[in-house]
Amino acid sequence: MKIRLILLALLAVGTVGSAGALLYAWESAIPPIDPKSLGAPDRAAVRRGANLALLGDCATCHTAPGARPYAGGLAMPTPFGTIYSTNITPDPETGIGRWSERAFIRALRSGVDREGRHLYPAFPYDHFTRVSDEDAKALYAFFMSIEPVRSSAPANELPFPLNIRLTLAGWKLLFLRQGPFVVDPSKDEIWNKGKYLVDGLGHCGACHSPRNLLGAEKTSAGFAGGDAEGWRAYALGRSSPSPILWEEGALADYLARGFHPLHGTAQGPMANVVENLSRVDPADVRAMAHYLASLGKREGRNGAEPEALGPGRLPQSAGIQAATPPVPSVPGGTIYATVCASCHESDRSLPLGGARLDLSTAITDDTPANLVNLVIKGIPARGGASTRPIMPGFGDVLDDRQISDLASYLRNRFAGKPQWAGLNKAVAEARGGR
Ligand code: HEC
Ligand code: HEC
Ligand code: HEC
Structure with missing residues (x-):
């Protein structure tokens, strides 16, 4: 979600609010329905819809921390202000209980709410516009079948002119390509x-x-x-x-x-x-x-074939670790040997055994953001299986300088690529932002 850029776009597009644009921007309201008129839910459609809702991450954005699923109110902070996700449970007053199937499908495909207001593209309707009729209907059946929750999202905190939804019509005109998914007959x-x-x-x-x-x-x-x-x-x-x-x-x-x-x-x-x-x-x-x-699979792709790792192919295999070069006496190398190697160069298995760092995209990528985030925050234990990875965060143990030294060392040793530009800035950002 690059909301900052999206909002910049709104600002730019907002300045084109001429009479013609106003006409284009107009969307009609779709009459409310009586929720009781819907009848018994089609169970098969509801089941399919539940699966589709997981594929679309609907709960991830429409659930605030500690609150009921789909009741909205999750704050999406931006430098200009905050956008809140909405309540998509079938509550007639605060949710989508009075939305017809047509209104729901229009929201998914065109980013317009029941009353005809344009929605912010923080709601990824530029993708959901590809959803088939059948899937959109199953999603509707699922959302109408879940328990209604009475809860209103706080009003968005956006300054003028970003708070004028009509300006979104300009953004859509430029960038929203509506239409169903087109099958490629040459593929299976x-x-x-x-x-x-x-x-x-x-x-x-x-x-x-x-x-x-x-x-x-x-x-x-x-x-x-x-x-x-x-x-x-x-x-x-x-x-x-x-x-x-x-x-x-x-x-x-x-x-x-x-x-x-x-x-x-x-x-x-x-x-x-x-x-x-x-x-x-x-x-x-x-x-x-x-x-x-x-x-x-196309020509010119990156990445070695997995076979290149040899017969073991497993990250913690002893044969591979034996080839580890001695730790050079640079500050980052000492930190790595003291704090990281015990998990990343051992036969430990999950949850505490880390993968070989020469296989990590966090170190070969063009930006150090994920490596720095991982070192500062670690990997929190998530509920469920005990085989889920856990790594302690080192944000309290290592200062910014030490994290930069460590990252430089890892980049040099495991990726063999040029040092990252802007590493110190990335460390400061990772500390400050969250
Ligand atoms: C990346 C975050 C994100 C995801 C994923 C997401 N939404 Fe949303 N959705 C939002 C935000 C934010 C809004 C409010 C936009 C606004 O206020 O303009 C919204 C608005 C809506 C609305 C309009 C509701 C209203 O009252 O105006 C519907 C309907 C909706 N989403 C359904 C869904 C469904 C169904 C899915 C899953 C298939 C989904 N959303 C996935 C962020 C998301
Ligand atoms: C207590 C064990 C433990 C320690 C100590 C530890 N890690 Fe990890 N680390 C893990 C586990 C488990 C994972 C998750 C499995 C994986 O992806 O490697 C992980 C993942 C990572 C990843 C992500 C790999 C990827 O691309 O998915 C990086 C990078 C990383 N660790 C770096 C470090 C660094 C640098 C240190 C030292 C500051 C460190 N770790 C210390 C256990 C540990
Ligand atoms: C909300 C943002 C977001 C969405 C949506 C998302 N990803 Fe990711 N994805 C990420 C981030 C961030 C990472 C890096 C994670 C890490 O370092 O552990 C990532 C990593 C990955 C990776 C690992 C790449 C590598 O080389 O290590 C794959 C594969 C991937 N995503 C596939 C997908 C697919 C397929 C989808 C859609 C079903 C998807 N992602 C949707 C944010 C997202």
């Missing part, structure tokens, strides 16, 4: 299903694609990497910075479990995505993995 059915989910409900590009100055995704650049809440959403596919080529099986594993031994763990905003995907129909995750793996 699973590939098409995977692309449909990745581009549509999965809205993977919302984080993994770069954006232009007006906050819209540069779709032609593919998944060339983007920023998400202070984290780097790495490039996927051909320009992936991963030291090891992402194979289909590894992608499916990582997306469903949040971890793969050759690629490490999903953290930051990706942790919520994989948490949701761990509960969807496994065939959906396999289809997404099938499609994504095909993007890395």
Whole structure:
């Protein structure tokens, strides 16, 4: 969510508010329904809708910390002010209980609410516009079947003119490409299903694609990497910075479990995505993995074949660790040997055994953001299986200088790439921001 850029776009576009634009911007209200008129829910549609809601991360954005699911009110902070997600439970007064199916589908596809007001693109309708009729109807059936919660989101705190929703029409005119998913007949059915989910409900590009100055995704650049809440959403596919080529099986594993031994763990905003995907129909995750793996197969891609790791292929295998060079006597090297090596160069298994750092995208990527976030915050224990990774945060133990030294050392030793520009700034930002 590059809300800052999105808001900048609004500011720019807001200045084009001529009479013609006003006409274009007009959307009519869709009459309210009587919730009782809906009748008994279609159980099969509700089940399908529940799966689709997980694929679309609806709960992640529409649930405030500690509050009831889907009741909205999650604050999305921006430098200009705060946008709050809305209540999408079927409460007739504060939620979408009086929304018809048509109103719901218009919101998903066109970013317009029942009363005809334009919605901020923090709601990823630029992706949801690809959702099929059948899936949109199943989502509606699911949301109308959940328990209504009475709760109003706080009003957005945005300064003029960003608070004028009409200005969003200009942004949409420039950047919203509405229309259903188009099947590529030269590709197989699973590939098409995977692309449909990745581009549509999965809205993977919302984080993994770069954006232009007006906050819209540069779709032609593919998944060339983007920023998400202070984290780097790495490039996927051909320009992936991963030291090891992402194979289909590894992608499916990582997306469903949040971890793969050759690629490490999903953290930051990706942790919520994989948490949701761990509960969807496994065939959906396999289809997404099938499609994504095909993007890395083109010529000129990065990443070694997994076979290059040798027969063991496992991160903690003793044979590989024996080749570890001695620790150079630079400050970062000493810190690494004292604090990190015990977990990252040992036969420990999860939850405490870390992957080999020469396999970590956090160290080979062009930006140090994720490495720095990981060192400062660690990996919090999440509920559930005891095989989920845990790493302590070192934000209280290491000062900014030590974190920079450590990061430089890791970059040099494990990636063998030029030092990051702006490392000190990244450390300061990671400390300050959250
Ligand atoms: C990345 C965050 C995010 C995700 C993911 C997300 N939403 Fe939203 N959604 C929002 C925000 C923010 C708004 C409010 C936008 C505004 O006020 O203009 C919103 C608004 C809406 C609205 C309009 C409600 C109203 O009262 O105006 C509907 C309907 C909706 N979302 C449904 C969904 C569904 C269904 C999903 C999952 C398929 C979903 N959203 C996923 C952030 C998100
Ligand atoms: C809310 C933002 C967000 C969304 C939406 C999102 N991602 Fe991510 N993704 C990230 C971030 C941030 C990382 C880096 C995580 C880390 O370092 O642990 C990441 C990492 C990944 C990686 C690992 C890449 C590597 O080389 O290590 C894959 C694969 C991935 N995402 C796939 C997906 C897919 C597929 C989707 C859509 C279903 C998706 N992501 C949606 C933010 C997001
Ligand atoms: C108590 C054990 C432990 C210690 C100490 C530890 N880590 Fe970790 N670390 C882990 C585990 C477990 C993971 C998750 C599995 C994985 O991805 O490697 C992890 C993950 C990571 C990752 C992400 C790898 C990826 O791309 O997914 C990085 C980078 C990292 N650690 C760096 C460090 C650094 C630098 C230090 C020292 C300051 C350190 N760790 C200390 C256990 C530890």
